[in-house]
Amino acid sequence: MTVDNRYRIPLFILVVLTTAFRLIYINFIELVPDEAYYWDLSRRLQLSYYDHPPMLMYLISLFTGALGNTEFVVRLPSVIIGSTVTVTVYLLGKDLFDEKIGFYSALLANITLIYSIGGILATVDTPFALFWLLASYSGVRAIKTGVGMWWYLNGIALGLGMLSKYIMVLFVPAFLIFLLLSKGHRHWLRRKEPYIGSAIALLTFSPVIIWNARNDWASFKFQLTHGLEVKRKAGFPSFLEYIGSQAGIVSPFLFIACVWAMIMSSIAWFREKDWRYLLLSSLSSFVVLFFGYSSLRAKVEGNWPMSAYFTAIIALVSLYFKSDYQRKKVFATAVAATAVILTIFVHIQAVSPLITIKKDPTNELHRWQELGLETGKVLNELQHQKEFDNSKGLFIMATSHQVASELSFYIPSKPYVYELAGEGKFNQYNMWAGPQKGADALLVSSPGREDDAYINSLFDEITEIKRIEPMRNGKVIKTYAVSYCRNFHGFRDKASN
Numbered sequence: 001m002t003v004d005n006r007y008r009i010p011l012f013i014l015v016v017l018t019t020a021f022r023l024i025y026i027n028f029i030e031l032v033p034d035e036a037y038y039w040d041l042s043r044r045l046q047l048s049y050y051d052h053p054p055m056l057m058y059l060i061s062l063f064t065g066a067l068g069n070t071e072f073v074v075r076l077p078s079v080i081i082g083s084t085v086t087v088t089v090y091l092l093g094k095d096l097f098d099e100k101i102g103f104y105s106a107l108l109a110n111i112t113l114i115y116s117i118g119g120i121l122a123t124v125d126t127p128f129a130l131f132w133l134l135a136s137y138s139g140v141r142a143i144k145t146g147v148g149m150w151w152y153l154n155g156i157a158l159g160l161g162m163l164s165k166y167i168m169v170l171f172v173p174a175f176l177i178f179l180l181l182s183k184g185h186r187h188w189l190r191r192k193e194p195y196i197g198s199a200i201a202l203l204t205f206s207p208v209i210i211w212n213a214r215n216d217w218a219s220f221k222f223q224l225t226h227g228l229e230v231k232r233k234a235g236f237p238s239f240l241e242y243i244g245s246q247a248g249i250v251s252p253f254l255f256i257a258c259v260w261a262m263i264m265s266s267i268a269w270f271r272e273k274d275w276r277y278l279l280l281s282s283l284s285s286f287v288v289l290f291f292g293y294s295s296l297r298a299k300v301e302g303n304w305p306m307s308a309y310f311t312a313i314i315a316l317v318s319l320y321f322k323s324d325y326q327r328k329k330v331f332a333t334a335v336a337a338t339a340v341i342l343t344i345f346v347h348i349q350a351v352s353p354l355i356t357i358k359k360d361p362t363n364e365l366h367r368w369q370e371l372g373l374e375t376g377k378v379l380n381e382l383q384h385q386k387e388f389d390n391s392k393g394l395f396i397m398a399t400s401h402q403v404a405s406e407l408s409f410y411i412p413s414k415p416y417v418y419e420l421a422g423e424g425k426f427n428q429y430n431m432w433a434g435p436q437k438g439a440d441a442l443l444v445s446s447p448g449r450e451d452d453a454y455i456n457s458l459f460d461e462i463t464e465i466k467r468i469e470p471m472r473n474g475k476v477i478k479t480y481a482v483s484y485c486r487n488f489h490g491f492r493d494k495a496s497n
Helices: 008-025 033-042 055-067 071-096 099-110 113-118 125-145 149-162 166-181 186-190 193-214 218-228 236-250 252-272 275-295 308-322 325-351 361-365 368-383 401-410 453-457
Strands: 394-398 417-419 440-445 461-468 480-486
Touching: 008 071, 008 099, 033 055, 033 071, 033 401, 055 071, 055 125, 071 099, 071 113, 071 125, 071 275, 071 308, 099 113, 099 308, 113 125, 113 236, 113 325, 125 149, 125 166, 125 275, 125 308, 149 166, 149 193, 166 186, 166 275, 186 193, 193 218, 236 252, 236 275, 252 275, 252 308, 252 325, 275 308, 325 361, 368 394, 368 401, 368 440, 368 461, 368 480, 394 401, 401 417
Parallel strands: 394 417, 394 440
Antiparallel strands: 440 480, 461 480
């Protein structure tokens, strides 16, 4: 076996093992609210949506339409994409350096918490990560081969990435920085191919533009406000929270190592004029710094800069093997060990808790099936009561879009569940028509919410009929009240009540 292909069998084993593990693992956890929400949106396909572009919803709809509405099928696209991401990291590392760098980069990515989760949960980050990598790979091929076709493929990947998540747009300035600073590649700015690729990207992204044009640019306005608006509680504390979130999603030592790799890549380019390190630094440092600055103005979600760490990991692996890495063995071992331990811990904690955490985030992977089944029983019993007037209609409503989407999935009949308008952040549910006036409702809420003045103004009468208390490891996770509400009046301005 030659040096050039000796890592292909280990790569194949890595892909097979991680894919098999994920296909088994996804059966042991329930859908988190975001997953259920995306699934519910996928039942009503549009050119785009208020919260997100449509790529994930299209994928979920394709798979569930063919294979049925189960947790396994909803997550199957993410598992497949996760395996493709592994191969693409390998190809990018191989094309920039060699197969050894490609393989170890793919291996390190798979033991990193954020990327491991991305290969399991049905989130918009998963297709976004793939298309960011494909845009990076096609960009590298374009500048290495000089073949214009790669710029067109880069445009397709960029457009599909923006159809997955708006943050994909950051690829453009990041790659542009590389072209501007790299003397040997600056000539591409005078060639037509990159601009044709950009036009292809815009054409690919056009469904989202059309949807926004038809809806008063609602999604674009939301994203600009959500990501760039200055918040009062931002500033240095928010920046520290941002740093902490990054250390959490990739593991503390690996985060430090990635930051080191970004800095050292810039130094390596400056000293050696090696364009590869400039490219890796541009695609990682720009993203991390952009969101670092943004965190001083508003809260930044931990997963937003995730695309930065692919190229940072490739740079890290390359720098490790390039230098006298024997001196770095202790730290490298600590980096890999902590990443593996954190990733394994979270996966086990999500299924069977190892430790008791007061507000355990893995509880979001449980309780929903029980809530849906019990609510479904209440619905069925109510509809079969003799005194129930079926002519008026009966709908289900929840006080948050998270609970509404979970009920939609886990109630056996898979009904459309409405969100109580005026509660929480504006979302796609609020853009759709509300329940029919005069109908009765089952309201699923926290206990006591049925006494809320605004909720009471929506109905003639509200009566709590059952409490549901899903448990995990013998402890109640949360309590829900199911109330029967008579004669819906229609939603109104909450401030007027």
